[in-house]
Amino acid sequence: MSRIVLIEDDANSARLASRLLARAGHAVEVAVDGGDGLTLIAAHPPELVLVDLGLPDVDGQTVIAMLRQTSAMQQVPIVVFTAWPQETAQAMMTAYGCDGLIVKPIDTRTFVDQVNRYLLVRDDGHVEKL
Amino acid sequence: MTADPHQSDEQTRTASATYLPAAHYSYDQLAELYNQARTDYIVPMPMNGRRMAEYVRMYDVRLDESLIARDPSGADAGICMMGVRDRRVWVTRLGIIPERRGLHIGRDLTLALLDRGRALRATHVQLEVIEGNAPAHRLFISLGFVERRGLLVIRRPPAPSPGLDPAIGVIPLSDEVIAVCLGSRRDVPSWIDESASLLNGGGLVGWQIGTPDGRTGWIVARASAFQLSHIVFDSPDVQFTGLLLATLHSQAPRLDTNLENLPVDHPHWAAFQGLGYVESFRRIEMLMRL
Numbered sequence: 072m073s074r075i076v077l078i079e080d081d082a083n084s085a086r087l088a089s090r091l092l093a094r095a096g097h098a099v100e101v102a103v104d105g106g107d108g109l110t111l112i113a114a115h116p117p118e119l120v121l122v123d124l125g126l127p128d129v130d131g132q133t134v135i136a137m138l139r140q141t142s143a144m145q146q147v148p149i150v151v152f153t154a155w156p157q158e159t160a161q162a163m164m165t166a167y168g169c170d171g172l173i174v175k176p177i178d179t180r181t182f183v184d185q186v187n188r189y190l191l192v193r194d195d196g197h198v199e200k201l
Numbered sequence: 202m203t204a205d206p207h208q209s210d211e212q213t214r215t216a217s218a219t220y221l222p223a224a225h226y227s228y229d230q231l232a233e234l235y236n237q238a239r240t241d242y243i244v245p246m247p248m249n250g251r252r253m254a255e256y257v258r259m260y261d262v263r264l265d266e267s268l269i270a271r272d273p274s275g276a277d278a279g280i281c282m283m284g285v286r287d288r289r290v291w292v293t294r295l296g297i298i299p300e301r302r303g304l305h306i307g308r309d310l311t312l313a314l315l316d317r318g319r320a321l322r323a324t325h326v327q328l329e330v331i332e333g334n335a336p337a338h339r340l341f342i343s344l345g346f347v348e349r350r351g352l353l354v355i356r357r358p359p360a361p362s363p364g365l366d367p368a369i370g371v372i373p374l375s376d377e378v379i380a381v382c383l384g385s386r387r388d389v390p391s392w393i394d395e396s397a398s399l400l401n402g403g404g405l406v407g408w409q410i411g412t413p414d415g416r417t418g419w420i421v422a423r424a425s426a427f428q429l430s431h432i433v434f435d436s437p438d439v440q441f442t443g444l445l446l447a448t449l450h451s452q453a454p455r456l457d458t459n460l461e462n463l464p465v466d467h468p469h470w471a472a473f474q475g476l477g478y479v480e481s482f483r484r485i486e487m488l489m490r491l
Binding site for chain 2: 080081104125126127128129130132133135136137139140154155156159162163165166167168
């Protein structure tokens with residue numbers, strides 16, 4: 072099981088994604104905006120962050136930039152989770168040093184596998200970045 | 202749009218919708234409606250009430266002239282906002298809730314705002330549409346707007362401070378000098394980068410720099426707790442612009458940067474690229490004489 076923070080303002084999308092991940096055994100905490108996400112992560116750094124780029128307070132790129140400047144978050148996978156066009160999202164993912172991109176709307180059949188790609192569960196239970 | 206004489210002064214109606222001034226709504230309600238209308242937008246950029254309030258203040262949006270559309274059942278169907286400066290108006294934040302599209306509400310909302318602009322004796326209206334939003338672009342063309350130029354929205358994540366030649370003189374600018382610099386601009390900014398926007402927004406920082414060969418220039422930006430934005434500058438050449446940007450980023454190396462509406466053909470775009478800026482998406486600026 073991995074602890075995952077999902078920073079997503081769209082309630083339907085957050086509900087679906089967190090339900091799928093929870094069913095797969097992950098512990099998911101949802102932040103509804105960038106500020107909440109930063110607070111949540113500062114209190115307890117997760118093993119993976121999924122972050123939307125369009126957020127109502129601080130935009131996703133800035134959230135990612137702030138997370139990457141936190142020592143506890145430098146090795147934690149950050150995955151862009153967005154409905155933005157693939158080319159735009161890819162450019163932002165690369166520029167901001169993210170580990171991956173999952174485009175919304177998600178495919179419910181493959182979403183958990185997509186997320187798990189960014190996590191590697193070792194026999195001793197620790198989680199490493201792939 | 203033709204006003205219905207049976208409606209109040211503030212409320213008008215078309216065959217498909219009723220229109221109310223946005224001033225009847227709170228910032229939170231406006232943000233919520235805008236977010237609903239843009240949920241399937243090409244590049245969704247939602248807002249909260251605080252950001253909506255800031256947007257209204259910075260960009261001189263007149264809520265009494267901006268409109269909310271309600272469908273015949275009384276449900277909110279769309280939003281269109283209008284900024285006003287001198288004899289110019291700016292159409293912005295146009296969005297129709299997905300389930301209520303196809304009723305020409307977007308067209309009627311825009312026409313209603315154009316009527317209001319004429320009533321304010323505005324001579325020009327301008328707007329930006331994201332590149333690739335074909336329905337909106339078609340609508341604006343059909344209403345008589347013409348394309349003025351392409352605009353880039355570019356980003357730069359925080360990066361190690363760029364080295365600066367110690368021979369370059371760097372002088373921080375006071376608020377008074379920043380205002381003077383903004384008053385001397387020679388560029389043709391989009392609405393959001395006009396000096397009025399920067400001064401309304403506040404939080405401005407600026408520097409003047411001079412090189413040993415006698416070149417001088419200045420750079421001003423808006424600095425929030427998290428982000429640099431609204432960068433404007435006066436520079437003799439592209440290499441010097443690189444120095445100005447390096448100065449800015451060396452002063453705020455931990456801040457993310459979001460720069461909207463740099464003209465696509467800006468002769469100094471290479472200086473931005475050299476400092477690590479990347480294109481996010483493009484807009485098209487459109488104009489119409491009223």
